[in-house]
Amino acid sequence: MTPEEQQKAHEDYRIKRKREALGEDFWYYAETFFSVLQSGGWNSNLPSISSLFKELSKIKLSFEQKKRINKLARDIMASLKEVNNELVRDLIEESVY
Numbered sequence: 001m002t003p004e005e006q007q008k009a010h011e012d013y014r015i016k017r018k019r020e021a022l023g024e025d026f027w028y029y030a031e032t033f034f035s036v037l038q039s040g041g042w043n044s045n046l047p048s049i050s051s052l053f054k055e056l057s058k059i060k061l062s063f064e065q066k067k068r069i070n071k072l073a074r075d076i077m078a079s080l081k082e083v084n085n086e087l088v089r090d091l092i093e094e095s096v097y
Helices: 003-031 034-038 046-056 063-096
Strands: none
16 A cells, blocks of 8 residues: 555544544534635545545535535535646646747
8 A cells, every 4th residue: 555545544534433423513523624625725635525525424414514515515626627727737838848
């Protein structure tokens, strides 16, 4: 297992254990990461984003919480698309010179 795979497995485990320990209160734990997620702070750590959303799907969420997660997911996808577009532009510019 590569160091990156080990890190991912550790993050998955940690997030899962936190959800198991907190039960329905896991929402409040997850909520502490939302601003970082919206700003693209975890864009390089997609497995952790996936783990967080996976564990959120295991608890009962209100309609408002589901709406907030949906908006967060859209913001994350837009941020990833923007980063990807910048990388592609940089590659194209480098290949031209």
